[in-house]
Amino acid sequence: xxxxxxxxxxxxxxxxxxxxxxxxxxxxxxxxxxxxxxxxxxxxxxxxxxxxxxxxxxxxxxxxxxxxxxxxxxxxxxxxxxxxxxxxxxxxxxxxxxxxxxxxxxxxxxxxxxxxxxxxxxxxxxxxxxxxxxxxxxxxxxxxxxxxxxxxxxxxxxxxxxxxxxxxxxxxxxxxxxxxxxxxxxxxxxxxxxxxxxxxxxxxxxxxxxxxxxxxxxxxxxxxxxxxxxxxxxxxxxxxxxxxxxxxxxxxxxxxxxxxxxxxxxxxxxxxxxxxxxxxxxxxxxxxxxxxxxxxxxxxxxxxxxxxxxxxxxxxxxxxxxxxxxxxxxxxxxxxxxxxxxxxxxxxxxxxxxxxxxxxxxxxxxxxxxxxxxxxxxxxxxxxxxxxxxxxxxxxxxxxxxxxxxxxxxxxxxxxxxxxxxxxxxxxxxx
Amino acid sequence: xxxxxxxxxxxxxxxxxxxxxxxxxxxxxxxxxxxxxxxxxxxxxxxxxxxxxxxxxxxxxxxxxxxxxxxxxxxxxxxxxxxxxxxxxxxxxxxxxxxxxxxxxxxxxxxxxxxxxxxxxxxxxxxxxxxxxxxxxxxxxxxxxxxxxxxxxxxxxxxxxxxxxxxxxxxxxxxxxxxxxxxxxxxxxxxxxxxxxxxxxxxxxxxxxxxxxxxxxxxxxxxxxxxxxxxxxxxxxxxxxxxxxxxxxxxxxxxxxxxxxxxxxxxxxxxxxxxxxxxxxxxxxxxxxxxxxxxxxxxxxxxxxxxxxxxxxxxxxxxxxxxxxxxxxxxxxxxxxxxxxxxxxxxxxxxxxxxxxxxxxxxxxxxxxxxxxxxxxxxxxxxxxxxxxxxxxxxxxxxxxxxxxxxxxxxxxxxxxxxxxxxxxxxxxxxxxxxxxxxxxxxxxxxxxxxxxxxxxxxxxxxxxxxxxxxxxxxxxxxxxxxxxxxxxxxxxx
Numbered sequence: 001x002x003x004x005x006x007x008x009x010x011x012x013x014x015x016x017x018x019x020x021x022x023x024x025x026x027x028x029x030x031x032x033x034x035x036x037x038x039x040x041x042x043x044x045x046x047x048x049x050x051x052x053x054x055x056x057x058x059x060x061x062x063x064x065x066x067x068x069x070x071x072x073x074x075x076x077x078x079x080x081x082x083x084x085x086x087x088x089x090x091x092x093x094x095x096x097x098x099x100x101x102x103x104x105x106x107x108x109x110x111x112x113x114x115x116x117x118x119x120x121x122x123x124x125x126x127x128x129x130x131x132x133x134x135x136x137x138x139x140x141x142x143x144x145x146x147x148x149x150x151x152x153x154x155x156x157x158x159x160x161x162x163x164x165x166x167x168x169x170x171x172x173x174x175x176x177x178x179x180x181x182x183x184x185x186x187x188x189x190x191x192x193x194x195x196x197x198x199x200x201x202x203x204x205x206x207x208x209x210x211x212x213x214x215x216x217x218x219x220x221x222x223x224x225x226x227x228x229x230x231x232x233x234x235x236x237x238x239x240x241x242x243x244x245x246x247x248x249x250x251x252x253x254x255x256x257x258x259x260x261x262x263x264x265x266x267x268x269x270x271x272x273x274x275x276x277x278x279x280x281x282x283x284x285x286x287x288x289x290x291x292x293x294x295x296x297x298x299x300x301x302x303x304x305x306x307x308x309x310x311x312x313x314x315x316x317x318x319x320x321x322x323x324x325x326x327x328x329x330x331x332x333x334x335x336x337x338x339x340x341x342x343x344x345x346x347x348x349x350x351x352x353x354x355x356x357x358x359x360x361x362x363x364x365x366x367x368x369x370x371x372x373x374x375x376x377x378x379x380x381x382x383x384x385x386x387x388x389x390x391x392x393x394x395x396x397x398x399x400x401x402x403x404x405x406x407x408x409x410x411x412x413x414x415x416x417x418x419x420x421x422x423x424x425x426x427x428x429x430x431x
Numbered sequence: 432x433x434x435x436x437x438x439x440x441x442x443x444x445x446x447x448x449x450x451x452x453x454x455x456x457x458x459x460x461x462x463x464x465x466x467x468x469x470x471x472x473x474x475x476x477x478x479x480x481x482x483x484x485x486x487x488x489x490x491x492x493x494x495x496x497x498x499x500x501x502x503x504x505x506x507x508x509x510x511x512x513x514x515x516x517x518x519x520x521x522x523x524x525x526x527x528x529x530x531x532x533x534x535x536x537x538x539x540x541x542x543x544x545x546x547x548x549x550x551x552x553x554x555x556x557x558x559x560x561x562x563x564x565x566x567x568x569x570x571x572x573x574x575x576x577x578x579x580x581x582x583x584x585x586x587x588x589x590x591x592x593x594x595x596x597x598x599x600x601x602x603x604x605x606x607x608x609x610x611x612x613x614x615x616x617x618x619x620x621x622x623x624x625x626x627x628x629x630x631x632x633x634x635x636x637x638x639x640x641x642x643x644x645x646x647x648x649x650x651x652x653x654x655x656x657x658x659x660x661x662x663x664x665x666x667x668x669x670x671x672x673x674x675x676x677x678x679x680x681x682x683x684x685x686x687x688x689x690x691x692x693x694x695x696x697x698x699x700x701x702x703x704x705x706x707x708x709x710x711x712x713x714x715x716x717x718x719x720x721x722x723x724x725x726x727x728x729x730x731x732x733x734x735x736x737x738x739x740x741x742x743x744x745x746x747x748x749x750x751x752x753x754x755x756x757x758x759x760x761x762x763x764x765x766x767x768x769x770x771x772x773x774x775x776x777x778x779x780x781x782x783x784x785x786x787x788x789x790x791x792x793x794x795x796x797x798x799x800x801x802x803x804x805x806x807x808x809x810x811x812x813x814x815x816x817x818x819x820x821x822x823x824x825x826x827x828x829x830x831x832x833x834x835x836x837x838x839x840x841x842x843x844x845x846x847x848x849x850x851x852x853x854x855x856x857x858x859x860x861x862x863x864x865x866x867x868x869x870x871x872x873x874x875x876x877x878x879x880x881x882x883x884x885x886x887x888x889x890x891x892x893x894x895x896x897x898x899x900x901x902x903x904x905x906x907x908x909x910x911x912x913x914x915x916x917x918x919x920x921x922x923x924x925x
Contacts, residue, residue, distance in 0.1 A: 103691055104794040104825075126693060148636070159634075161643060162612050177887040178880065183792040185609065185824040185864040187598045187647050188872075188879055189906070190888040194611070194643025198636055215693030242664070245732065274736055281735030324635035328553040347634050348554070379633040401638050404627030409639050411894045416887075428638035 019044035019087065021064070025056050034088065038071065040388060041078045042088035045071065049093045051207050055174030057089065058205070062173070062419040069423035070201045072143025077201045080383075080426050082391040089205055091142055098208065099182070102127060105213050106165065106182050111142030111206045126216045130157035134311045142206045148198030151310050152248035152271070155241075155346050163211050164193045171204030171416055184212045195412070201423035202431055203416040217273030220247060222302040223286050225294035226257065226265035233268045234331035236289050237345035240270050243289075244282050246346075247271040251331075255340035255353075256312060260305065268294075269309055271302075312342050317353035318387045319363055321370055324349050325379030333373040339366070348379065360390045367395040374399065398428040452492055452536055453513060460495055460537075463505045468543070470494040479520070479538055483585075484528040484871050485835070486787055486845060491518065491538035498543040500618060500626055500656040507654065508624030510537060516900040517622075519650040521562065521593025524585040526788050527869030529597060529649050533904040539654055541592045547571050548657065555662040556615070556632050561592025561655045565599075568660065577662040580607035583865070584773045592655050598647030600865035602698040602772065605823040606731075607663060609865065611646040616659035619645060619652065622901045632659050644891060649867050650902040652895035666731035669697070670741045671759040671768055674748045678723035679703055679818070681752035683798040685726060686822045688747050690795060694740070697729040699823035703802075705782070706775050706817040706830070713778035716771045722754070726822065727768055775819040776830065783815070783832035789848045793860035795825040804854035805829050812847040814840065826864035827855070853878060868906045876908055 019031050030047040038045060048054045061068050069077050071088040078088060091112030098108040102125040109118055116137035119128045132151030133139055139149060145167070150159045157163070166180030169192075179192025196206060227233040233251045241249055250269040257265040272282040283296060297305050314320075317340070325333055327348035334341050334350055343350040352370060357363040367383065374381040380399035387394075401409065406429050413431045416422075424431075461469050470476060471493050480490035497503045510517050517537040520530040532538055544562035551557070552575050557568060565586040568579040582601035583589055589599070595617065600609040607613075616630035630642035645652050676682040679701070686699055702710065702725050707718045718725060728748070730740055745756050759765040771778075779786050793801045802818065805827070809816040820828040829851055833844035852862050856878045863872060876885060885907050892907070893899065 101794065101796070103687055103796045105690065106794065154634075158608070158612065161640065162608060171887065175883045175887065176881075177884050179884070179888070181861045181879070182859055183794055183825055183861050183864070185600060185604065185792055185821070185826045186861040187609075187865055187867055188862040189868070189876065189884070190891050191598075191611065191643055191647050192887065192891070194640040194646075195891060197643070198638075198640055215695065218693065245664075245666075274733070275739050276736075277739055278733050278736035281733060322635065324633040324637075326551075326554045326556075326632055349634055378631060380635070380637040382635075382637065399637050402628055404621075404625060405629055405638065405641060408627065408629075408641055408894055412639055412641075412891070415890045415894055 019046070021060065022046060022057065025053060025060070030093070037075045038078055038088060041081045041084050042069070042071065043084060043086045045088040045090050047090050047093050051168070051170060051176055054089065054170045054205055054207060055176060058170055058172075058421075059174040061087065061421050065419065065421065067421050067424050070142060070146060070205045072140040072146070076143050076147050077423060079385065080200070080397050081423075082394075082426060085423060091140060091207070094207065097121060106184065106210065107213055108166075108182060108208065108210045109141055110208055111145070112140050115139045115141060115144055122213060123216075127213045128216055129163065129211050130214050131160055131163060132310050134313060141209045145197050145206055145209055146199060146201050152250060152306070152344065154344060154349070155249055156245065156247045157214060161194055161197050164197060164209060165212050166210030167193050167196060167206055168208035169196060169204040169206045172418060180210060182210055200427050202413060202427045204422060217247065218275055219279050220271060220273035220302065221279060221283065222297045222305055223270045223272070223283070223290070223294050224260060224297065224305065225268045225290050226262040227268060228265065230266045230335060231331060233266050234343075234345060237268055237270070238328070239289055240286060241346040244272060244285055247273050249345045250309060251343040251345050252312075253334070253340045255314070256342070259308060259312065271306065309342075314340055314353035316355055318356035318385065319354040319366060319383070320385035321352045321367070321381045321383050322349065323352055323370060323374055323379065323381045325374055325377035329377035333377050337370060337373055339370070351384070352381075356387060357390070360393045363387070363390050364395050371399060396430070397426060401428055452515065456509065456513060456515065457493060459509050460493065460506060463509065464495055464497050464502055468496040468498065468502070470496070479523065479540075482520075482523045482525040482528060482530045483788070484526055484531065484869065485785065486841065487528055487531055487870060489532050491532045492536040494538045494540060496540050496543050500620065503539065503541075503620045503654050503656050504624045504626050506539060507620050507622060510900070511623045514898065514900065516903045518902050519592075519596065519654045521590035521596070522564070522585070522588045524589040525593060525597060525869065526790065526866040527863065527871040529867050529869035529902070529905065531870045533870060535903055541590060541654065541656070544656060551632075552577070554632065555664070556659055557662055558657060558659050559591050560657055561590060561595065563591050565589050565591060565594055572662055576665045578665055579660055580604070580613055580663045581610045584776060591658055591660070595646050595655050595658055596648065596650045597865070597867040600821070600824075600826070602700050602821060605699060605821065606695050606697045611643060613661045614642060614646050614658055615661060617642050617645055617655050618657035619655050621653045622896045622898065626656075630659070645895070647867075648892065648895075649869060649906050651892050651899075651906055653901050666697075666733075668734040668737050669729055669731045669765065670737055671765045672726075672728040672744065672748070673718075673757040673759070673768060674726040674728060674753040675719050675722045675755045675757075676724045676726070676753055679802050680799050682724040682726050683802065683822065685748045685751035685753060686798065687796055688751050689728070689744060690823065692743065692747055694730070694744060696744070696823065697731040698727065698821070700727040700772050701725070701818065701820055701822040702727075702772070702775060703818040705815060706779065706819045709778040709782050709817065710771045710775050712781060714767075714771050714774065716767045718771065727772055772819070779817060779830050779832065784834045784836070785832070787831045787833065787844050787848060788866070789827070789829045789831065789851055790863050790866035791827050791852050791855035791860060792864040793825045793827065793855050793858045795823070797858040797860065798822065798825060798827075800858055801827060801851075801854060801860070805851055808847045808850045811850070812843040814843055814847055816847065821864070824864060825860065849875065870905055873904075873906060873908045876906070
């Protein structure tokens with residue numbers, strides 16, 4: 001993990017020095033050494049307990065030019081760094097539900113709470129926050145918003161940007177700012193929620209999130225159909241998407257077939273819900289399109305298959321990306337991507353996985369190929385995993401954006417983070 | 432009385448917009464947009480002295496009507512060279528004075544840019560110029576079973592560009608979301624004339640979500656010239672109900688009960704007694720004139736299961752005190768109900784010479800409290816106030832009736848509106864659900880946001896418009912600043 005040139009070691013000792021200076025702000029038990037996946041990318045980790053403490057930390061970091069990044073439970077942002085950042089700020093100790101109003105269908109929670117915990121709480125009211133990235137138990141609300149994470153339910157329920165109705169973050173100068181509010185429809189003031197969603201910790205540290213929540217479907221079932229090749233699976237997916245208001249719809253490459261008991265088969269998943277009559281109608285519509293070669297799961301087996309589908313990762317994949325293109329172009333792009341994939345058919349989005357590349361060159365070639373596929377389909381590809389050894393010399397995590405947008409993004413970064421301390425150097429255009 | 436001198440944001444009327452324009456500007460703009468694209472006569476400019484927020488009036492000195500992105504860019508570049516502030520305008524149907532020129536002598540109107548650029552049925556995308564009328568988008572794709580979901584009451588006139596600026600909603604946004612949920616890409620001309628493409632046709636964003644920052648920025652980030660919009664598949668079937676209640680309390684209880692049952696209808700709209708009277712007098716749709724309140728409830732989805740869904744809604748509404756529940760028997764009856772709802776604002780015009788439509792939001796469960804507050808404000812200020820609103824979202828629209836020939840009534844109307852907004856905020860709500868802050872509510876923003884919140888929002892605006900020349904003096908109040916009077920104001924009464 002440590003560079004041969006000793007740059008990382010130097011950063012490490014600088015971070016240790018910096019962390020020592022924080023002992024006047026936080027007691028020793030809340031300043032810790034990096035663990036597991038944090039090693040090599042974070043110098044030290046601070047665990048503040050309040051917004052005021054985060055403000056203090058930021059003021060000190062700005063005054064002394066110390067870089068910092070928020071770290072969610074899954075360390076998503078840390079994984080994307082090519083060079084270490086001095087401090088990680090963990091919201092481990094800020095995980096309160098501040099207000100949950102089932103009748104208003106809104107929830108206010110601190111950013112350190114995990115999505116899994118939040119949804120367990122709301123289940124008793126048959127409600128949920130329908131954003132479903134992999135591993136909800138390891139996904140804090142802050143990380144989910146910062147990295148704009150999403151999962152299968154994006155098809156029917158939208159994404160973070162559609163459900164986040166308010167937030168609080170601490171930014172430049174330790175300034176605490178709020179946008180939005182606790183009501184489901186609100187146009188007062190500029191939409192800070194949109195700017196912070198997917199900003200990957202580069203504009204400040206999100207401390208509180210407010211979401212509108214949704215009812216769980218009365219009944220739901222999951223159809224699974226095996227195909228020898230991907231193309232017909234995408235064809236059926238398109239037809240189903242056109243005909244039915246599905247909850248989610250995926251096509252998996254053959255490498256994932258085994259996970260669901262269909263080795264070397266491409267799989268189509270289609271989930272549908274509603275009252276009993278709606279359920280029966282949709283099941284028979286799917287039967288018509290698939291001609292009997294499919295299984296329908298209900299109850300516990302359906303929930304279990306859904307969770308496995310949501311959490312799907314390729315164990316030995318060292319290179320992963322998110323591809324976003326025009327929905328009708330997704331199939332063509334994936335047929336030539338030479339990777340395993342989970343495709344969110346209907347949304348034009350897929351997660352791509354490749355086994356460990358031989359070196360930086362091979363990694364760069366694979367990524368360049370994916371980016372070309374994205375470009376041809378008027379979209380883009382963002383890396384979500386890259387072997388640590390390849391990060392500093394490897395391809396950029398983000399695609400390029402057009403010159404005008406880049407100029408505006410650089411201005412936004414400069415305006416929100418004039419000292420350049422927030423998760424620097426790993427965002428679009430190396431912001 | 433000159434109301435403009437008071438810093439509390441009381442009504443302004445007049446025509447002035449700051450320093451006199453340099454003589455060369457008109458010639459240069461004429462060269463860009465042609466004679467037919469420029470209006471400079473005071474008599475013609477009167478039309479543009481306000482939008483749907485008619486309490487304040489102020490005409491621009493020049494109106495420019497470009498018909499292409501290139502022309503918008505050239506116009507803004509010319510204004511940039513001279514540091515002249517400008518105000519963008521779509522169809523002028525806004526309800527918060529968003530296109531009221533305040534120290535912005537030039538108005539740039541996008542209404543001639545009304546082409547639908549392309550329709551991509553396979554991907555459910557449409558690209559339009561910003562002057563395209565909202566309803567024309569849905570009309571263009573109707574045959575393919577698709578529609579554009581945001582449906583403000585003014586949808587037969589308002590433009591997509593105006594909707595983008597205001598992040599407009601409408602009755603069906605309860606289920607389908609507001610404008611920001613349906614815009615994927617924008618072409619914007621920045622205040623210095625630079626044309627930038629933001630976002631694109633894909634669902635995911637690369638980098639900061641600048642499209643999300645521009646939607647709802649009320650014309651303060653530049654002029655949007657094109658938009659890539661998402662289209663939605665028409666549901667297989669609808670069921671539209673008219674539920675009749677003795678009072679508004681009962682109606683609000685029914686709204687909460689429907690949502691609590693896990694049903695998300697396409698729309699739940701409420702009209703109170705005053706509005707029922709006005710609508711009935713104007714359209715004769717058969718609303719019961721003796722009812723205290725009615726709800727229009729629409730559910731949509733698969734045809735299969737719709738009967739069960741309808742019975743469920745009827746049972747909930749009946750169990751919460753509805754005196755009667757009628758179901759629209761066919762498309763004609765459904766259309767009549769929606770016509771009554773969408774034209775309710777216009778119908779109110781029969782009750783008083785003027786009306787101001789307020790827009791506030793409360794958590795859905797606080798609707799009974801806010802309706803009591805509205806009724807108290809009506810008594811306190813001795814003005815009639817009707818209510819027609821998006822109950823499912825907690826988005827209220829009190830309509831304050833007044834007569835602009837009586838300056839005291841104007842003052843009371845503005846104060847009543849302000850009292851209601853304060854009550855919304857006190858109940859945990861917001862100043863605007865869909866009409867925007869504009870000129871109207873700028874001075875109320877500190878009720879909702881701290882100085883730090885507002886400073887960060889200003890920082891965001893200056894990313895796009897560092898000199899704050901695009902629609903100045905809107906949304907965020909400048910500390911200590913009040914709009915100066917630079918020319919004689921038109922007095923009320925007229």
